[in-house]
Amino acid sequence: MSAPDFTVHRLNSMKIANFFLVVNDGELTLIDVGSKDEIENIRRKFDEAGHSLDQLKRIIPTHCHPDHIGSLAALKQATGAQVLAHEAEAPFITQEARLPSARGAAWLLHALTEPLFRPEPCPVDQTLKHGDTIEGTGLTVIHMPGHSPGSICLYHREARALFTGDALINIFGKMGGPFPPFYWETQRARRSLSRLKELDVETLYFSHGETIREGANKKIRSLVEFMNKEG
Numbered sequence: 001m002s003a004p005d006f007t008v009h010r011l012n013s014m015k016i017a018n019f020f021l022v023v024n025d026g027e028l029t030l031i032d033v034g035s036k037d038e039i040e041n042i043r044r045k046f047d048e049a050g051h052s053l054d055q056l057k058r059i060i061p062t063h064c065h066p067d068h069i070g071s072l073a074a075l076k077q078a079t080g081a082q083v084l085a086h087e088a089e090a091p092f093i094t095q096e097a098r099l100p101s102a103r104g105a106a107w108l109l110h111a112l113t114e115p116l117f118r119p120e121p122c123p124v125d126q127t128l129k130h131g132d133t134i135e136g137t138g139l140t141v142i143h144m145p146g147h148s149p150g151s152i153c154l155y156h157r158e159a160r161a162l163f164t165g166d167a168l169i170n171i172f173g174k175m176g177g178p179f180p181p182f183y184w185e186t187q188r189a190r191r192s193l194s195r196l197k198e199l200d201v202e203t204l205y206f207s208h209g210e211t212i213r214e215g216a217n218k219k220i221r222s223l224v225e226f227m228n229k230e231g
């Protein structure tokens with residue numbers, strides 16, 4: 001909502017996860033697609049924004065968890081949109097590989113719930129690497145391993161906007177970094193956060209929590225400092 005050619009529409013899935021329609025120079029991209037059965041919700045939001053579903057060019061999942069890609073296969077099928085994912089995450093989206101489960105106590109939770117929510121496998125058309133700028137979006141890929149192996153944030157330099165995926169969350173009344181048990185490797189996720197302090201950010205769009213529009217740079221820097229102290 002900052003730069004003239006860049007608009008962000010927030011969608012919400014089951015009051016759990018946000019996902020985003022971004023319009024960059026008239027090109028439509030979805031960042032994540034929410035849980036299963038989101039297609040009507042997505043169609044409505046496109047209508048409200050004055051667009052139609054068949055204008056959707058691409059979908060970029062921030063990672064493979066079911067609250068982020070539950071409707072991915074169905075939406076790709078309905079629209080023919082391209083799916084772009086980090087190369088370390090793509091095998092979990094196509095389901096050629098199984099996501100390694102979190103360590104420790106979370107393992108049992110994961111083993112019990114994962115089959116219930118497992119999304120349909122979905123083809124990935126293009127794999128992404130850290131530092132790639134995605135054509136037609138203005139978005140740069142920031143690889144944030146830790147929450148999952150190929151988790152990413154997406155950064156729009158001109159708009160100074162950062163889409164955090166699950167690398168950062170903004171719930172319980174404050175912005176926070178990775179905490180167990182929802183992380184594949186918590187320490188690694190904490191180390192990944194250092195990558196964000198190099199960016200100039202005005203707006204933080206969270207998958208979980210309210211958008212932050214003020215003081216984003218300062219918040220990121222003090223969180224990284226805190227995480228470094230925690231080790």
Ligand SMILES: [Zn+2]
Nearest residue numbers: 063065147166
């Ligand atoms: Zn997640």
Ligand SMILES: [Zn+2]
Nearest residue numbers: 065067166207
């Ligand atoms: Zn999530």
